[in-house]
Amino acid sequence: MPDSYYPEIRRLDLFASMEDARFRELMRGSYVQNFPPRIELITEGDPSDFMHIVLEGSVELFSSWNGRETSMATLTPVATFILAATIRDAPYLMSARTLDKCRVALVPSQDVRAVFDQDGEFARAIVAELALCYRSVVKNAKDLKLRTSLERLANYLLRQRARAGSDRFELPIEKRRLASRLGMTPENLSRAFKGLRPYGVRVDGNRIELSDPADLAGFAKPNPLIDDPLS
Amino acid sequence: MPDSYYPEIRRLDLFASMEDARFRELMRGSYVQNFPPRIELITEGDPSDFMHIVLEGSVELFSSWNGRETSMATLTPVATFILAATIRDAPYLMSARTLDKCRVALVPSQDVRAVFDQDGEFARAIVAELALCYRSVVKNAKDLKLRTSLERLANYLLRQRARAGSDRFELPIEKRRLASRLGMTPENLSRAFKGLRPYGVRVDGNRIELSDPADLAGFAKPNPLIDDPLS
DNA sequence: GGTATGCCTTGATAAATATCAAAAGATTCA
DNA sequence: TGAATCTTTTGATATTTATCAAGGCATACC
Structure with a gap:
């Protein structure tokens, strides 16, 4: 080498x-x-x-x-x-x-x-x-085991937000891979994104905007013992 | 000590x-x-x-x-x-x-x-x-992520069979805990046991008998990279 | 023995998720 | 540019799984 x-x-x-x-x-x-x-x-x-x-x-x-x-x-x-x-x-x-x-x-x-x-x-x-x-x-x-697919997606988005340090970020992987990572089908991921619209999740291709992160967090209930990569 | x-x-x-x-x-x-x-x-x-x-x-x-x-x-x-x-x-x-x-x-x-x-x-x-x-x-x-609950139960039973070294064995834990471990509800575990009856799974309380392990394995498709505790 | 409690099962129903089919958007590549 | 391919989305439907309610069965305990 x-x-x-x-x-x-x-x-x-x-x-x-x-x-x-x-x-x-x-x-x-x-x-x-x-x-x-x-x-x-x-x-x-x-x-x-x-x-x-x-x-x-x-x-x-x-x-x-x-x-x-x-x-x-x-x-x-x-x-x-x-x-x-x-x-x-x-x-x-x-x-x-x-x-x-x-x-x-x-x-x-x-x-x-x-x-x-x-x-x-x-x-x-x-x-x-x-x-x-x-x-x-x-x-x-x-x-x-503890979350529905909608909750997994919501928490995933909050983790990406933390990683990016911004309410706007790009998905680092293709949606179909994200779906598989989150244990769902691409079709359901698409519907899950829609299901999070009431919590201020805007999707445009790879680009995500969380217009009301506090509201999303109210739904997602993130927990450091699941979502914090370090703890 | x-x-x-x-x-x-x-x-x-x-x-x-x-x-x-x-x-x-x-x-x-x-x-x-x-x-x-x-x-x-x-x-x-x-x-x-x-x-x-x-x-x-x-x-x-x-x-x-x-x-x-x-x-x-x-x-x-x-x-x-x-x-x-x-x-x-x-x-x-x-x-x-x-x-x-x-x-x-x-x-x-x-x-x-x-x-x-x-x-x-x-x-x-x-x-x-x-x-x-x-x-x-x-x-x-x-x-x-890769298996349905019925498949998970079938493979669990085959693992227990290997552990016991016999086609008859007792479940080492309560059914409701087993359900939770396998990622399902107690009600569905009960139905899943019934669903495996065509493959020779007999249940009497804690006692399990696998009357046709080969048939069950044909359904369960066990894989060492998932089911072998050592490999 | 009998009551209480908790576990398991069953049936009916609801919710979540997957599948299938098709169309709309992207992207690749000649 | 345009054809081909792949991804994403949408709608309709089927399957899987969970929830709710009730009853049966066991065990523990007075």
Whole structure:
């Protein structure tokens, strides 16, 4: 891997505080690849030979069963994925595909496990990252089980508002993927947007405007234990 | 904590390979408590002062939002819970209550974090445990998003069959809790059991008999990436 | 034993969500 | 530019799931 990528990868919490020698060792065995849109990077069930890092573009994690498919998450730079499978040396539970042109770093799983054994700082960082991922999936499960689809959408919009820091923002993903992420069909997402109109949700293509966020929050009842990505 | 508990706690993967001195250190600061049934051990949102270990009885993890409640998991000895919150020093995402009389060990979170920093073996074990937990929640999310409630029940029954190693077994939890765990109402669970009768599912109170597991599997289409607790 | 309580089941109904079909908008690409 | 393709929306309908109400069954407790 070219040294030029080191700084941005270093910024990840996962690598921020590890010894420089170990970091270089890890990167030496890794490589960076460019992918066109809509390429399946990994397939669920395959052995986890590499930990992946999205450097550019966006990557969708999805899962399939019995001819059905659901979107689990969309990752944007700089983020790692498939860490748990790497750690456990277990098969991938989710597939991943590029949504646009992507640059992805591939770190051999056995190197990750080897450095983990030698570098306490790295081990701590991995634990922190895993615990964060775990908590984020638990929040997602709570969202799915405790809320209707309308409530999930309302809370999603409030989270995007917080992320953008503005009452106007663009949806970062296609609506049909958003529908799948929220556990609904594209048709119902369309109707759900209409259903939120009384709470001041204006939709124009990708552009969203929340004209009365307080009113929307009154309906959505956001909760940090479900909606706050950090807590 | 009395030394007599050490062996059974030691058997947990989490503690199996850590240095004996560290283990004793960790246990010294911990204590064991008995609880009557239906006691709320922890409440979601509270700071995570202790990692918990069920030694006897069963404990339900559940979550609430907006007056609704859902069962997330039921734990039986010997199992830890609330590890991720302990590690991140973050609030509990789930509440826990005893279902019957329980014996629970409480390990101060700061001790867990301190020993984690000093004992590489323990750190490795924590990572393995967290990765396992993470993967189990991902499987649960896939189950919820990709399957209907009838399919979820069918696969649950096949998992219980594998666990029991027999076509006849008893449901380990109350039906209303099972309903909640599977993301449905008690009424619908009752109807779902009826709906599986054509596939050889016989129900008598808690006792289940699968008279044609192959036929049931043909309907349920179990998949290791959702249903295998280890893979 | 009998009452009380809680769990489970059943039936009727309502609400939520999915499916199907078609049209309207975007976007891609030759 | 225009054809082709894909996404989004809309309406009609079907399916799934939840809610409400009532009754049956068990268990716990006086």
